Amino acid sequence: MIISVASGKGGTGKTLVxxxxxxxxxDNNKIQLLDCDVEEPNANILLHLALSQxxxxxxxxxxxxxxxxxxxxxxxxxxxxxxxxxxxxxxxxFPELCHGCGACSYLCPESAITEEGREVGVVxxxxxxxxxxxxxxINVGEAMAPPVIREVKKYIEPANIVIIDVPPGTSCPxxxxxxxxxxxxxxxxxxxxxxxxxxxxxxxxxxxxxxCGVVVNRVGIGGKEVEQYCLRExxxxxxxxxxxxxxxxxxxxxxxxVKGIPRWREAFLRLFQDIxxxxxxx
Ligand code: SF4
Ligand code: SF4
Numbered sequence: 001m002i003i004s005v006a007s008g009k010g011g012t013g014k015t016l017v018x019x020x021x022x023x024x025x026x027d028n029n030k031i032q033l034l035d036c037d038v039e040e041p042n043a044n045i046l047l048h049l050a051l052s053q054x055x056x057x058x059x060x061x062x063x064x065x066x067x068x069x070x071x072x073x074x075x076x077x078x079x080x081x082x083x084x085x086x087x088x089x090x091x092x093x094f095p096e097l098c099h100g101c102g103a104c105s106y107l108c109p110e111s112a113i114t115e116e117g118r119e120v121g122v123v124x125x126x127x128x129x130x131x132x133x134x135x136x137x138i139n140v141g142e143a144m145a146p147p148v149i150r151e152v153k154k155y156i157e158p159a160n161i162v163i164i165d166v167p168p169g170t171s172c173p174x175x176x177x178x179x180x181x182x183x184x185x186x187x188x189x190x191x192x193x194x195x196x197x198x199x200x201x202x203x204x205x206x207x208x209x210x211x212c213g214v215v216v217n218r219v220g221i222g223g224k225e226v227e228q229y230c231l232r233e234x235x236x237x238x239x240x241x242x243x244x245x246x247x248x249x250x251x252x253x254x255x256x257x258v259k260g261i262p263r264w265r266e267a268f269l270r271l272f273q274d275i276x277x278x279x280x281x282x
Contacts, residue, residue, distance in 0.1 A: 002162040003275060004181040006205070007188060008197020010040075010168035013217035013241065014187045018165040019046045020257045021185075024268035026130040030160040035135035036177040037167045038121060038148045046256045049126035049133050057136070057151045058117030059100035059144055064091045068112035075104035075113060096143065121148040125155065132160075145173040153180070170200045178205060182279050184212040185238070185271075190222035195229055202235065211282055213238040213275065236278070239271045 005018040015037070022033045035041040044051065062075070062084065073086040083097035084104060095118050105113035121138035134155045136148040145167065156162050166177040166184075178184055184205045188194040198214070205212045213236045216226055220243040230237050241247065250260035258265040 001276070001279065002156065002158075002164065002181045002183075004164040004166050004178045004184045004210075006166035006174060006178055006184055006186055006201055007168055008170060008186075008199075008201040009193070012168075012187045012189055012194065012197075013215075014168070015043050015046070015165055016217070016241075016247075016251060016257055017185060017187050017215050017239075018163050019043050020264060020268050021272060022131060022163050023047075023256050023258045024265045025161055025272060030130050030132075030157075032132045032134065032155065032157065032160045032162045034152050034155070034162060034164045035133065036149045036152055036173070037165050038136040038138045038145050038152075038173070039167065041135040041137055041165075043165050044126075044133060044135060045254050046251075047131070047133055048254070049128050049131070051124040051126040051133070051135070053125040055123045055125075055151070056119050057121045057123060057148045059098065059120050059147050060102065060115040061095045061098045061100060061118045062093055062104050062113045063116045064093065065112045065114065066091065068110045070110055070112075072109065075108055078103050078107050099144070100147065120144045123148065123151045123155075146176040149173055149176045153177075170204045174201075174204060175208065178210065179208060181210050183275050184210045185215055185275070186212050186235075187215045187217055188226055189218050190216055190220075190224070190226045192222070192225060194222065195225045198226060198229070202233070211278060213278065215239045215241065215271075217241045218243040236274070238274050239267060 007014045022031045035043040076084040076086045081097045083094045085092040120142050123136050125134045134152050136152040138148050167173045186201050188198040219240045
């Protein structure tokens with residue numbers, strides 16, 4: 001079972017929910033937590049696992065052998081990302097724009113293009129008992145998050161309960177991380193900003209055909225807009241976490257919610273049972 005935990009923007013408590021869910025379930029289940037928030041993976045700030053395995057992630061970029069090149073321009077024409085330009089007798093490659101799709105090397109009529117790897121990030125792995133953490137991290141200044149997320153997701157073992165901490169927002173990395181999930185939990189705040197980002201996130205998961213439910217975090221800071229929207233749209237609110245100084249303190253000290261306040265474990269077990277029932281009903 002794959003459950004992704006997403007939110008329309010950062011700082012809504014997505015990692016708090018993902019780690020609490022994982023830690024609530026480890027007594028009786030094998031859990032894989034995939035931290036796909038590759039710009040800033042922070043699940044391990046709460047989990048404290050030793051990440052003993054490390055694998056670099058490369059994107060294949062074109063390398064042009066100009067002794068065979070006729071400067072026909074076909075490679076630049078075919079590249080959907082403008083990562084190649086042919087000017088007079090020179091082929092320019094812009095590695096940061098290249099998505100490594102391989103189209104240019106495949107279609108070059110002179111077989112003048114080979115590929116070389118460009119490192120874009122790393123995947124790290126560690127475990128303890130029933131809990132396995134796999135986290136992706138892109139290099140500083142790197143924009144190419146999807147290849148790192150794809151590498152993280154290769155570790156998924158379908159027999160396990162897999163929880164994916166999705167990058168914030170609604171762009172390509174989010175789609176890459178959420179795709180293939182059985183269910184998506186959307187974490188939001190009860191504020192107009194929270195509602196706005198929730199609307200966008202719901203649109204993405206609906207387009208992907210994935211059922212979703214909402215966790216409202218910091219209940220008490222805003223109004224009823226999020227609750228009213230969910231009611232109107234038939235989106236279940238599966239959990240409510242109050243605005244609470246203790247919860248914020250535990251997070252800032254790197255203490256998981258379900259360890260700092262053990263009664264929350266019951267709430268997350270109930271949340272899991274609700275998700276499971278919804279997946280079965282589907
Ligand atoms: S398609 Fe091949 S031959 Fe044509 S410009 Fe590109 S590298 Fe050169
Ligand atoms: S591999 Fe794909 S994205 Fe990269 S330069 Fe070639 S055609 Fe463009």
